Amino acid sequence: MKFKFEGLEKQVLDSLSKKGRIYLVGGIVRDYLLYHQVDYHDVDVEIYDLEIEEIDAILSKYGHVNRIGKSFGILKLDTLPHFDFAMPRKESKSGKTHREFDVTVCKNLDLKEACRRRDFTINAFMYDYKNDQILDFYNGKVDLQKGILKMIDEKTFQEDPLRILRLAQFMARFEMKADKKTKEVCQRMVQKGELDYLSKERVLQEYNKLLLSIHPSIGLKFLLEIGAIIEPLETLVTCPQRLDFHPEGNVMNHTLLVVDLAALCRQKTSWPLAFMWSALLHDIGKPLVTTPEGKAPGHNESGVQVFNQYFNHFFENKKIKKYIKTMIYYHMHLMNMVRNQSKDYSYYKLLKGIEGIFPLEDLVCMSKCDKLGRLANRPETISTLDAYVEEKVSRLGKHALKPIIDGKILIDLGFQPNDEFKELLDWAYDLQMRDHDFESIIKLLKGRQNGR
Template sequence: MKSNYRFPSLVKNIFKDIDENGGKVFLVGGIVRDMLVYGNVDYHDVDIEVYGLTVEQLENILSEYGHVICIGKSFGILKLDNLPNYDFALPRTEIKVGKNHQDFKIKVDKDLDFKIAASRRDLTINALMYEIKTDKIHDYFHGIEDLNKRTLRMVNEKIFPEDPLRVLRLAQFASRLDFCIEPKTKKICKEMVSKGLLNNLSNERVFNEYNKILLSNHPSVGLTFLKEVKAILPCLDVLSKTMQRLDYHPEGNVWNHTILVTDLAALCSQKTTNPLGFMWGALLHDIGKALVTTKEGHAPNHNEAGVEIFNKELKNLIPDKKLQKYIKTIILYHMHLMNMVRNGAKDYSYFKILKGIDGIVSIEDLILITKCDKLGRYKDEHENINHFDFVMKEKMTQLGTVAKLPLVNGNDLKLLGIEQSSRYQKLLDWAYDLQLRGHNKESILKMIKGR
């Protein structure tokens, strides 16, 4: 296994120096797991554990190779400015002292027993330790066996519940690795949720774990787990109680449809201008149906209702304003293209859509979410999709892919003697609408003057 790791000479020299000064170097966590799963790693997050040295001794060694960053020194963690993806940590024990995710009392112990050190890890597959000098994997909790079984299992049922974030981490690992979750571990997670332990997680932590689920190859695995243990977002949880017309949606409720769409979106998200926004859009595109669906299974204006729910429940979770705008635009417009094609609408409808998404979502992204939405059901839609593709290609070729620039602007209104007021934007919107209907600038200005 040793030959599979490709460390730069700087890192190799540090390892050698630590060894010569009486320390033992281990790779721990994801880098060991991923090497066993994939046969290679990308070195974006390298966790190194050093035994046999004090923090000061380790700091002295590292300082020979660059500027030591001591942000985590009190926790026994050091970094080098020229190795930003590497964490050098000393073994430690953690004792829970509060309700929040980070409320732990940490004790650094350079001589800590290897097995005790590994026992604080969340999952058996993350508790593997690779010893650099001996080329040996220390596997105290059958992590390799669980890797072979494609199973996620907690290391210690007493320690695992101490960190509520582990429920969400478990979900993203399940999605990223496409592993099943061991029943006892799932049971503990359900108990953690029922006790309200996840209520103290920050929005930032929740958002980051959801991002990892959504950017995985199989988001439905982690999302289904969160639904099972009752840890899913409330606006998604209600979707399983929202039924759809079976002639349109043989898959049944909106939740079933949503996870089908989300998995399809994962297959094409990297082709979009905003993969993360696209995946959030796929996950949330039908959240409005819970608010408006009738007894007959109709869901009028569920796209607008979806934006309303987003503004009420999700704005605080998703901090980036640009990302919010992208997601809300996907929710609002996810039906527009298919409805346009189905109804044989004229060019005006296409131009209106281009204007609505202008500078936020590309027409290509909207086409992809439309197709995912259409295909995310237990129904053969290939004829509809083929017709949709044909019409959209024709529209894009003949009419373009970006919104038309307005012929009339504020200066034109001033030249007409119209003073700037709250009516200005309404007049400009009306002028643009006339433009989309085929009027030239001269006729638009005449109509404005007459109005």
């Protein structure tokens, strides 16, 4: 096999190879074996027989070198930002957080020993750049063929609890199973509370990868089985639904079906990651309002409440929070409007609620995933939804109405800017959505001004 490096990439690797031994490690080798091609977006190079100063000197000929992890022996080159250049190292945990590790850099470390710190056998391959050879000390090729994710070393694996979440997202991305012993070790780590020491940023990163995978439910089911799912998703397991509408059973069963459907259409949406989070959390409010009969009135409103309580701090990006909360709130609206054959006013109100947050097409996709994410599929309802939306869009468009009454008009009419100003504008806009024209709204405003 040969990796295709050209231009500057090849010059840098050839220069390093003349002085020391260099190996491509990690995901790039795994992906080549899996798919027989890679996109070279993330290249890890491990360099042997050279001190960090020697590596620095070679790389400096080709750009500016940044020692992002000097104590870890890791260097970056500004002209090859997708490359990491690292010395071989051994790691041992010295505390509870991911930053508390003792690192020993050793330029002549035994190759098999150097691979021992890696998480899974399928991530422990080394590609000998000079000799065009793959080194596989832990039988990773066999595990790839069998579709098995297996830890390399029980002791080193337990030193980083993030590996539990990495296992889940690898399962979902590659549609693989966890080795029995590896799963048992993960379960013990969860029971010991090891996940409590992970930062929300690291947890979020792994969940993002899981949700953008081929088959998200595989990883989510694994986390459920070992008790590692983020709160309050675990409450969905014990929340019943009406079996005539949801023969798949509890809310979690429904959610798992929905996220897999969402994964199939997410690339059609304006923001795939936000869309997937919305699919995962769309029914998060059901446990708060579900009746003994399995009905869940107002679960969209309670869903926003649960999001604010448990997930608002989870996301730093305000726009993704707005997207998810809005999708939770409106995820049922279209289907309800179809069922009730709602008039134009309801459609305009919906457009106003989502305007500037996500396009109507995103909500249509979510509505379909929600409707089909059950074992009582009724495909005819999807056709009815499409026909309803197509008719509304053809007549009314897919964007909220632009207000025909603004603050200047109110002032010209003699209204004084005060606390009631916004309420007046909202009232006028509501009249507009109810199909009142400009003259009609002006007349009603004058009547209100005169106390009529």
